[in-house]
Each structure stands twice: as structure tokens, then as C-alpha cells.
Amino acid sequence: MQTEFEFTLPRGYVDERGEVHRVGTMRLATAMDEIAPLRDPRVRANEAYLTIILLSRVITRLGTLPAISPAVIENLFTADLAYLQDFYRRINEVGANRIPVVCPVCQHTFEAEVVPLGE
Numbered sequence: 001m002q003t004e005f006e007f008t009l010p011r012g013y014v015d016e017r018g019e020v021h022r023v024g025t026m027r028l029a030t031a032m033d034e035i036a037p038l039r040d041p042r043v044r045a046n047e048a049y050l051t052i053i054l055l056s057r058v059i060t061r062l063g064t065l066p067a068i069s070p071a072v073i074e075n076l077f078t079a080d081l082a083y084l085q086d087f088y089r090r091i092n093e094v095g096a097n098r099i100p101v102v103c104p105v106c107q108h109t110f111e112a113e114v115v116p117l118g119e
Helices: 031-039 041-045 049-058 070-074 078-092
Strands: 004-014 020-027 059-062 098-102 109-113
Touching (some): 004 059, 031 041, 049 078
């Protein structure tokens, strides 16, 4: 079973040296990944912060950054944050990115993965 998935951000995270980090890895979320952030005072003060904490827990690599902290996620461009939220949903929801298709030549029916533009 695949538990880690590679992604490429549309814009990329720019670190303090000006280096752009676009390619990363996200792992499947666990129940604790979704429960633990609810105890965080930042989430209690602002529910929207849940996304920041959750993504910082499940992104295992982004470019050459040594660690992915909430501060890294906070400083992503909005296009990258939206991309990661969608990516999180797609890898964690069973069948969310698969559709039934029919081969035009042999009429065989199967499922294919839908990959958004930019991947």
C-alpha cells in the first residue's frame, strides 16, 4: 500500500535565502493527525489554523528544508496552500481521484486516476 505521495507546488516555498522549494512528499494522514491539532491553542483561537497544523504534520519533505513546521506552511503562497489542501483530500479520500473510463478501441471498462494540471 502506498503511504507517501510526491507533489510539485505551483509556485513554491521561498526560504530566507531566497531558495525556492517546490517538490515534496506528503504521507497519508492518521486519525491522530486530525485529532491532535484540535488541542492546539492556535486552532482553538482560529479554526482556519487547523489546516496549517495538519499540513505541517503530514508533509514529510519539501525541497531541501530540514523540517516542515507550521511557520513554513504559514508562509506558502495561497496558490500553494490551496494546492496542498486539494492534494491532501485526494490522497486521503478513497477513490476521490479515480473515474470510470471506457477504452475507445476494445470497450474495456476500467478506472483511471485524474491528475490535476500542473502535476
